[in-house]
Amino acid sequence: MTNVNSIIEPEYRVNVYLDTNILVDYVEKTFPLLNKSIDFLAQCPFVNLRSSHYVLFEFTEVRKLRLFWEKADPTKSESYEDVRYKMKKTWEYNGKEYDDFKEEIASVVLSEHELIKDNLHLNFDEHVLHEELVYPTNSLCLATKISKEDCLVMVSCMHPDKEVVLDHCLLLTRDSQYYKAYTDNRDDADKIFREKELNTPELVRTEDLRINEQGTHYNLYSDNCRSDIEKYWVWLIMTTLKNNHASQYVGTTYEHGAAEDARKCIYFEMDGANKVLRESSGLYFVFNDLTQRVILSGPFEFWNNQPIKLPHTAPDSPKYSFKMEGLDSILLNKLRENGNSVFYYDI
Numbered sequence: 001m002t003n004v005n006s007i008i009e010p011e012y013r014v015n016v017y018l019d020t021n022i023l024v025d026y027v028e029k030t031f032p033l034l035n036k037s038i039d040f041l042a043q044c045p046f047v048n049l050r051s052s053h054y055v056l057f058e059f060t061e062v063r064k065l066r067l068f069w070e071k072a073d074p075t076k077s078e079s080y081e082d083v084r085y086k087m088k089k090t091w092e093y094n095g096k097e098y099d100d101f102k103e104e105i106a107s108v109v110l111s112e113h114e115l116i117k118d119n120l121h122l123n124f125d126e127h128v129l130h131e132e133l134v135y136p137t138n139s140l141c142l143a144t145k146i147s148k149e150d151c152l153v154m155v156s157c158m159h160p161d162k163e164v165v166l167d168h169c170l171l172l173t174r175d176s177q178y179y180k181a182y183t184d185n186r187d188d189a190d191k192i193f194r195e196k197e198l199n200t201p202e203l204v205r206t207e208d209l210r211i212n213e214q215g216t217h218y219n220l221y222s223d224n225c226r227s228d229i230e231k232y233w234v235w236l237i238m239t240t241l242k243n244n245h246a247s248q249y250v251g252t253t254y255e256h257g258a259a260e261d262a263r264k265c266i267y268f269e270m271d272g273a274n275k276v277l278r279e280s281s282g283l284y285f286v287f288n289d290l291t292q293r294v295i296l297s298g299p300f301e302f303w304n305n306q307p308i309k310l311p312h313t314a315p316d317s318p319k320y321s322f323k324m325e326g327l328d329s330i331l332l333n334k335l336r337e338n339g340n341s342v343f344y345y346d347i
Helices: 020-028 032-043 053-072 080-090 102-120 131-143 148-158 176-184 186-195 230-244 329-335
Strands: 002-005 014-018 047-050 170-173 202-205 249-253 265-270 282-286 293-297 319-323 341-344
Touching: 014 020, 014 230, 020 032, 020 053, 020 102, 020 170, 032 047, 032 102, 032 230, 053 080, 053 102, 053 148, 131 148, 131 186, 148 170, 148 176, 176 186, 176 202, 230 341
Parallel strands: 014 047, 014 170, 170 202
Antiparallel strands: 002 293, 249 265, 249 341, 265 319, 282 293, 282 341
16 A cells, blocks of 8 residues: 555644744744745644744734834834833823724734734634643743743643643744743753643744754844755754654665666665664655655565565664555655655554
């Protein structure tokens, strides 16, 4: 059996949570790489974009204030950062009052809610404000320098509903102060999450994205940043899938074989020389561009220079091949490319 599909099983979808500042930046369209990134993630079948009621409330307040500033002073004679606290106290600015624009502002913000839901397939109702968030958020706030608002985001992103806890989540944020507060207090924060029996989200700071620790650097807010940002997200999603399914992860395909018979084979290298290749009823392939997945049913005759019996380990040469009869030539060529991830799949 060969099963090709772009509809991905829930367990192979990576949870990516969008913080308030990310959604504000997205609707304001000031940073092209940010929008390009979020649109890519929204269309990636291996990603679940998430956010919450709390983020929706924060987004509404931020956009309400910013739109009031723009309408009360179209020339922007003073910067938003310089006047936002003063505006928020009285909702008066430049001789104008919020009531002068509230209907127009409400219409814009509500249309932005719909744009986010439609473009990003985002359902704010997946993460509700419920009573089980109160004490973990309170404990996290007391144990760290993280603000109460950011503590609520961290806890709620992992605990969507009373009876629902996520096993993982990538939390995207632009907030450098938030990121620093967490990294400075990582041990204390992780301890609170363990005590509350919650998994800790992985914070991803959008101004400092790197492929591996020393690899290519991206800043979604820089005009001078390289534009091939999809490479970073493919790397991050693939890495997260490998970590989430570590016990099922086999390795990565590589392109090999010029002879006619060799071109009919699929080649992969195990990730780690001491890994043992074992029996499974199927193999699950994630395409290197994250467009689709393929499940191939066994049994397989694996070769490592010669036919092997399973289980098998080859520390000095953990490279294997197998031939799958009846595959469409386009699909076979795709499976023979470099960089497809391979997982055991027990059907």
